Amino acid sequence: MEKDPLKLSHEENLQGSLDHGLDNIIINEIQLLLAEKRTSLATLRTGIAVFVLPLSVLSVLIATSKYYDIIHVMHLLLPLLGICAALITLGAHLVIHAVIRIGHQDRHILEIKRKHSRIAEFMD
Numbered sequence: 001m002e003k004d005p006l007k008l009s010h011e012e013n014l015q016g017s018l019d020h021g022l023d024n025i026i027i028n029e030i031q032l033l034l035a036e037k038r039t040s041l042a043t044l045r046t047g048i049a050v051f052v053l054p055l056s057v058l059s060v061l062i063a064t065s066k067y068y069d070i071i072h073v074m075h076l077l078l079p080l081l082g083i084c085a086a087l088i089t090l091g092a093h094l095v096i097h098a099v100i101r102i103g104h105q106d107r108h109i110l111e112i113k114r115k116h117s118r119i120a121e122f123m124d
Contacts, residue, residue: 026116030109037105044098051091054084 057080070077113119 023118026112026119030112030119033105033109033112037102040098040101040105043094044102047091047094047098049091050087050094053091054087057084 061077061080
């Protein structure tokens with residue numbers, strides 16, 4: 001007994017629309033992961049900038065050290081060094097946190113690419 005061609009066409013259309021809906025969900029998930037990765041990269045950039053700022057201040061202090069006596073400016077130097085240490089700690093935390101998140105997001109994207117080979121051909 002043969003199937004009705006109209007019914008077969010309807011079933012094919014239904015399957016095609018289900019596949020299309022699944023593809024849209026997968027693409028949206030990848031877009032969300034890429035948006036999160038961009039945010040992590042921005043956090044990495046900010047962490048590097050926060051980390052470098054105290055190093056620049058310390059370089060200026062060392063370069064100009066012949067113009068002042070450390071004993072006479074110790075009351076200014078100690079709080080400045082404390083702020084620099086805090087900024088270095090904050091910058092290191094931001095960088096480490098961003099690198100960990102980027103690795104997690106990359107693994108998640110690779111997992112999606114392995115599961116859905118049709119999507120993988122569009123991504124590097």
